[in-house]
Amino acid sequence: MRRIRERDWLQAGVLLLVSALLIGCLLGFDHHEAERADTAVATGVAEKQRVSADELKVTFFDVEKSDAILIEQADFRMLVDTSFDDRADVILDYFSEHGIDTLDYLIITHFDKDHVGGADKILDAVKVKRVLEPDYTVDKKQYREYREAMMRNGIVPLSVTAVEHRKLGKASFAIYPPEQKQYSGNDNDMSLVISLRYGSQSFLLTGDSEMERIAELLTEPELNLKHTVLKVPHHGIKEKNSAAFLEQVHPETAVITCKNEWYVSRSVKKTLLCMDADLYLTCHGTVTCITDGNTMEILQE
Incomplete structure (x- = not known):
């Protein structure tokens, strides 16, 4: 060995x-x-x-035939409408991916389920500093759940009855309430309309405004209808005064929130294309607008 x-x-x-x-x-x-x-x-x-301190970002989510629009300026955030109850996860997933746990404003344009449906989930998931809503009530399940969520979270909403002028960081916005307490059709004409401005760029968010509400906007003395970007009223459905309204706004870019392209009025599309507006349909993907107040970049995915 x-x-x-x-x-x-x-x-x-x-x-x-x-x-x-x-x-x-x-x-x-x-x-x-x-x-x-x-x-x-x-x-x-x-x-x-992170949104730059000198940029404004507006995201039109792809949530079928419903509205959910997020506005970000530096560390300030505002959500306009909350889609359907079963589509709220699209918004919450975005919040999670981008580290968003607080909203400075939640604005509900009107109380149809494709605008208020996901509100209870949003209110329970993130801190909401201020809720703004139209001045009416309905007896609908999604509306009741929205009310219950506000009570759970100790939030008292502000019913908008006169034009509201507010700031979101360096951006400014005005909310235009309906002029009547009731309209001949459904409550689409009860929609709050929002004019958002940042530098020379502007966004007009019209909820589901139909003919009577559009007529009010055409004669609203405080509202300059010319805007850079238009969220086309009521998912692109044609009204008798749609063409006159679109001509007055004369947007460079138009966004239609829709589930299918065939749902959008051909007349509305033709009017927009004839004025050389860039047309985006959310059925083809989420639309994101980013501006420094002078130029605009638009992405769709």
Whole structure:
């Protein structure tokens, strides 16, 4: 049997110790490098998702034939309408991906389920500082759930009965309430209408305004109808005064919230295209507008 000398034991021990130190260093290097890489990726994503202090971002979510519009300026955020109850996750997923846990404003244009349906889930998921709504009530399930969610979260909404002028960071917006307490049709004409302005760029959000409400907008003394971007009323359905309204707004860009392209009036599309407006339908994907107040970038995905 071979005899192991003391010197051999010493050399083997030194070799094992050096190997252990080397492996430890390598493992430590890999671990810390991985941590740094993860941090860099996370930071990069956060930087990419953060809205610049000098930018306004307006997102028209792809939520079928319903409305959900998020407005972001620096660290300020406003949500206009909340889609259907079963589509609220589209909004909440966006909030989660972009680190949004607070809304400065939630505006409900009117109480149809395709506008107020997801409100209870939004109110329960994030902090909402102020809720603005039209001045009427309905006896509908989604409306009752919206009311119950506000009670749970200690929120008292403001019913808009006169023109409201407010700020969202460096952006400004005005809310125009309906002029009547009741209309001949359904409650679409009860829609609050929002004019959002940032530098030379502007957005007109019209809810589901139909003929009577559109007639009011055409004669509203405080409202300059010319806007850069128009959220076309009532998912692109034609009214007798649609053409006159579209001509007055004369948008550079028009967004129609819809489930299918065939649902949109051909006459409405033709009028918009004849005035050289860029037309986007949310049935083809979420539409995002980003502006620095001078120029506008529009993305669809």
